[in-house]
Amino acid sequence: MNSTSGVRAAIPPANRPTIRQLEYLVALGAHGHIGRAAAACYVSQPTLSTQIRQLERHLGVAVTERVGRGIVMTAAGRELANRARSILHSTDELMEWGRSTVTDLIGPLRFAAIPTVAPYLLARVLPAVRDRHPEVQTLLDEIQTTELTAALMSASIDLGLLALPVPDDALEHRIVLEDPFLLAMATDHRLAQKTTVTMDDLAGETMLLLDDGHGLRGQALEVCRAAGARSDGDTGGTSLATICQMVAASMGVTLLPSSAAPIEAREGAGIAVRPFSDVNPCRRLVLIWRRNSSAAPLYRELAELMAERLAEPAS
Known part of the structure; x- marks a missing residue:
């Protein structure tokens, strides 16, 4: 790829140094001596030397140079060791993150x-x-x-x-959650005078329903059929909040999940809710x-x- 494009060409995986080679490089930088670095990595000196030479071929730069009878790191080698240390630290963080997902959502x-x-x-x-x-x-x-x-x-x-x-x-x-249904009605509705209601009480009542697509609509229809209540197919609401406003306006009654009652039937909302005494309509x-x-x-x-x-x- 053209160098003026601002995008570096990807390095083939086979040409990348291994994590082990970076560990050997960091050890060599820390100890400054092939033998001591090999001992710290629990490998033989020839093994470490071979891996360092392979690393040099991957990087295209000399990591070490011979001085007298010994070997020392080059300036480039010392800088590479510092960068390798940072890479190994990031690798450790990656491993820790992966292990943590076993016990925690992250x-x-x-x-x-x-x-x-x-x-x-x-x-x-x-x-x-x-x-x-x-x-x-x-x-x-x-x-x-x-x-x-x-x-x-x-x-x-x-x-x-x-x-x-x-x-x-x-x-x-x-x-x-087991979420029982309550019957919701306007506060001046005849059934609001009772402490509980029965299925027979729903006979002839208009049951207000949510629009198609809401699971609660199907559950309310089942109760309607069992109790002999009417459902107005042309009158529905897009949300429970809308339905409850219609209930407060005396347009009908509805089934209200107990979980929604503290908000939709709060004091001053114009709605009364009553539990059923003979059945237990409920959603799970x-x-x-x-x-x-x-x-x-x-x-x-x-x-x-x-x-x-x-x-x-x-x-």
Whole structure:
């Protein structure tokens, strides 16, 4: 390649010095004597001398020169020994980093959650990630279930947080939260006078649903069919926050995950929530990853930490 291009031609791997040769060079620079350097490296003097000569051929510069009956390092050799020491130090750091990934997550961690989870639980689970793996850099995304699982399969993300079921056997998961559904209604709704509700109470009610693509929509439809509630196919929302605004405006009722209630049914929001007394509608939230991921053991441990954190009362 033209030297004026500013890009150096790659050196063929066969012409590169080995780590062992650099170690011999550093030892020679430290001891200044072939015999003592060889002893420090636990090799014979001829072995070290042969490797130094090969190194000189790779570098195209003399590392040593004969003075009288002895051998001393050249000025270039001393500088090369200093540079080799820095390379060996970087190699050690590389080895330490590689070993540390067996017990710790390091660097970017691409994490995604479904929209009915991300605003309500990420603030609770992410501290568990940082506490256990302080060197990790979490990159967050909020995407629907189908897109999330596709991103996992293509390795666009590393971890996901979504609701069961998991659609692919190539993905491994651990349950981190049992998330019961509450019935959400306007504070002046007739059912708001009750402390609990039943499936029979839903008969004739209009159930507000999320738009297609949200897993929560399918779960709400199942409850609708079982209870005889109506669902308005033309009226939906892109988010739980939107649905809850519609509930507060007395446009219908909805199923609200307990994890979302502290935010969406907070005091002054115009929404009342009631548990079911005769059934236990619930979604199971899972941490999910590729089954063949090299970090799978760490992800399993992380799922346990998240489950512990989510079992604590929300602050």
